[in-house]
């Protein structure tokens with residue numbers, strides 16, 4: 551079998567799907583994308599083509615190493631997202647050729663169902679109680695929200711109180727009947743992280759995500775020393791070579807690689823195994839589309855340390871397109887009592903609605919995250 555064609559489709563709300571065709575008619579789908587840089591990743595996928603066209607798609611490991619090493623420069627958000635989507639599609643092809651779901655090719659199920667969580671609250675956390683109540687009726691009991699609005703490098707006691715008040719209200723309203731993670735989203739600089747963590751400790755959030763920016767990862771062990779709140783990070787790290795230093799330095803309790811940013815299934819499996827050796831749990835990042843989610847689930851169902859899975863249904867970013875818009879097998883993504891079952895169809899288990907994808911790609915738009923400014927006019931982390 552030989553790879554014959556790669557076709558990318560940028561689609562609303564801010565995703566990109568990749569179709570890889572072969573000379574025997576087997577097709578694989580992937581989701582290479584960096585939110586807000588879809589066109590850049592699209593070009594990176596096109597630049598990877600010479601390594602792929604005419605090659606045997608079953609040789610995923612060799613194709614992965616070639617894409618990673620052959621261009622001399624390596625790593626980073628764009629190249630690793632391009633490799634990620636291609637890798638996902640290659641696994642999809644392999645499973646379809648062998649008539650097996652990807653998780654069977656990776657040693658079979660390590661669990662029967664996977665715990666999912668839902669976003670609430672939007673860019674600036676609001677209406678949290680109401681949104682949690684609604685989702686709770688639908689069976690969710692685990693949520694994530696932004697921990698703060700924009701926050702100054704050195705901000706006020708009032709800003710800290712505002713972040714704490716929101717969390718206090720959640721515990722007040724729901725007690726321990728629900729759990730929630732707080733995503734600091736890189737908005738909190740090191741000078742503020744300790745104060746916020748200390749003040750939030752009493753409400754026992756399930757985790758605090760990106761307590762400081764990934765480029766400040768050396769703070770993770772120091773912050774972990776002063777709080778019992780599990781610290782989570784990983785969506786802005788792109789290969790096991792980045793994660794190894796963070797694991798060795800300590801401080802992380804939860805690692806969140808993104809299956810569409812960190813080299814795909816092949817790479818994230820390695821990251822998951824490395825994390826397990828350090829007793830770090832796995833909660834793949836996935837505010838993206840259905841092929842990305844299916845790839846996450848493939849890794850979740852074979853990784854003992856997988857504990858939580860993000861999914862984007864109802865997320866505040868999904869304007870103009872929802873996770874289930876582009877798949878035929880909508881029921882396979884059903885979340886029952888907050889859990890998702892394995893996708894049992896061959897490959898990634900996603901039946902992509904190609905007609906819908908092609909139609910939607912005609913007006914994909916160019917999603918960008920907002921550019922926030924502090925009161926003094928300087929740019930703020932969004």
Ligand SMILES: O=C(O)[C@H](O)[C@@H](O)[C@@H](O)[C@H](O)CO
Pocket residue numbers: 585586733735785835836837860867919
């Ligand atoms: O935890 C999450 O889902 C992420 O922080 C998410 O909010 C961002 O990755 C966003 O998609 C960037 O455009």
Ligand SMILES: [Mg+2]
Pocket residue numbers: 733735759760785
């Ligand atoms: Mg996040």
